[in-house]
Amino acid sequence: MALPITDHIVAAVSKMVDDSQVEGYREPSHSDIEFYVSRAGLTDADPKAQGQTVGKAKRVRAILSWAIDNDQTAGGKLVESLIAKVRASGGFRDSSANFIGADVIARAVEAFDSEGYILSSDGALRPKNLESLMGRELTVALRDYARRAQKGSEDAALLSGTSKDLLEATAAHVIRTKYGSYPQQANFPALLGQAFIALEMATPEDPPSSTESPYRVMERGMYQSAVGVNRLRNKEGSGHGRPWVASLGVVEAEAAIELAGVIAGYMLDKLDNR
Structure with a gap:
């Protein structure tokens, strides 16, 4: 662009x-x-x-x-x-x-x-309008949002110019990059699961093994955390006003923002290395 x-x-x-x-x-x-x-x-x-x-x-x-x-x-x-x-x-x-x-x-x-x-x-x-970007340009833009989210920047919680939050946009980008398109009607857990699978990351659907690498345990935790963060999002509107449900406290909101940044950043790193 x-x-x-x-x-x-x-x-x-x-x-x-x-x-x-x-x-x-x-x-x-x-x-x-x-x-x-x-x-x-x-x-x-x-x-x-x-x-x-x-x-x-x-x-x-x-x-x-x-x-x-x-x-x-x-x-x-x-x-x-x-x-x-x-x-x-x-x-x-x-x-x-x-x-x-x-x-x-x-x-x-x-x-x-x-x-x-x-x-x-x-x-x-x-x-x-991030939805006008594709490929490497979108990867760079999402990575910038991920870095800001890791620092607790609330304006990175919901992306400008799109109804998606950072994790949803990252998952959609991964799937589109891997397969050419993504299921726009899929709910967030399904979309995230497909992105994790595309990146060969572990999800709760993968049975744990005593011989598996510890990072697989970490990835399962990332999946569950991402789903939790997404559920805390205020679904009304598209980034105007407070992006979190009204019951969420400041400490929890900061943790949610930073978690979103860490998980999105990890997924983008995995995408770059595939």
Whole structure:
């Protein structure tokens, strides 16, 4: 799914790399920008390659503005690379010397939201509608949700742009990857069971053996835990409002979120290794 670029996004990303209004140096460097510009195939649009001396913000704005009219795909790749660099450099952490500022982040969040993307407060960028993704792109998106869930992020409990929760979406993705389609009307325990079988993971239907590997015992526990987490989900709506049943306490909700992340992450790792 190609990342769209607009004037709004160009302005937001340009501010993310700008360090002209702060004391000292802040990553990314001009050298970093040059590397990502070259990798995106946009060197010809780079003012620096034309002998001009410009600041980072003006440089990035010029390149991306050219890409809007001439090569949206390359421009989208550059935007993703720059955001990833800013994130890796601590740009989204307020304790970092490279912090880009709450106002800059808020403007970027708004810009991407208007184009159907979610930019989280920690710099993760993902499409709102995960159902438009398939294959490797969906694996990457689900893995990002799994990591956030493992850290207790409640917005990872129900996926944006889909009625599925993280575990259900992961199970469906596994089955579709393995067999080309998945049973959309299947209940969650059946869907999860099929995904576990496709990944050669143990389920409660597999008789325990005294000689089996301990990880098989762990996988049975994962299945039962995943079913329990799914039953705790608020089935009304699709992620708007509290995603858990009203009787669930904060401690239980945090455990459910983190469990979902661990199990989904394990399933995606198994999928990658098959």
